[in-house]
Amino acid sequence: MSNTIFDLEAALAALHGAEGVLFDFNGTLSLDEDLVGRLYADAAEELCGIELGWEEYERRFVGISDLEICAALSHGDAHLADRILGHMCSAYAREVAERPRIPASHVKLVRRLAEAGIEVGVVTGTVRRLLEPALAATGLDSVVKVTVCCEDVIAGKPSPEGFLRGAALLGVSPERTVVVEDSHAGIGAAHAAGMACVLVGPLAHSAPKGTHPVGDLAALVR
Structure with missing residues (x-):
């Protein structure tokens, strides 16, 4: 998993040094x-x-x-x-x-990134009519600049199409974009798009020895 970021401090540095951050939705931004x-x-x-x-x-x-x-x-x-x-x-x-499934800590992280001038988007394999109610329920519909859903692309993850489209819509280059993901398909899509990928969720427990794994998205709220 080259270019996958497991370590918490490295993940924080990558996110706050990026021009754009693209979040996966199900299982990442939303614990659902x-x-x-x-x-x-x-x-x-x-x-x-x-x-x-x-x-x-x-x-x-x-x-x-x-x-x-x-x-x-x-x-x-x-x-x-x-x-x-x-x-x-x-x-x-x-x-x-x-019962919103996007935790308050995740909302806080997205808002802090946006307040720091970092462009934020969501690239997901779900459909827009499922995504939009969830964002609206937590007020993130006014913060997330771009959403790329499965009906917006020809090929889903692990194809890089969604992430490349998301970065283009945010107006940032792939090399200055960081992806936050929880699945093998998402990691593959991020790497194929030439983007660094912060790994969260159960897969984060496969972090190499000597690292302090991110674990979950809440850990990135600083």
Whole structure:
């Protein structure tokens, strides 16, 4: 994982030395992978008559786009895929309105970066109608300058297309852009885009010996 930043102090230096920061959403900015997995399991059972356990969801779908997940669950039936996505988005919007999944510490980090003059965006494999309610629920819709969702690109992560588009929309060069990610697909996309990648979440525990791993996004609030 060359150009992946595990160490906390190195991550802080990279973020505050960047011109632009692009956050992944599910599992990174928003701690909601458990919720997303549960809602897809509900949709799979109700609309497809199939059981989708957490282990299978994690193995097959973490890090890929909602459109790809819906296509896989529906076995290519476009009408059914649309129903799954609609079910998912409606349920997700209700859940985050009652209980926002973007922690206050994450909101504080994004705001501090923006106040320091760093351009901030979100590049995600989710759809805009799922992302926007979550940002609005925490007030980040007025802070995040750019959002790139799965309907905005031809190829999802690990393709670099989303991150390159995000940097271009922010008006910063890839080499001055830092990505914050939690998945293998996201790391691959960041590296393919020529961007440094701060790793958070469970994968951060694979940090090399002698480093002080970031662990989670809250640790970056200084």
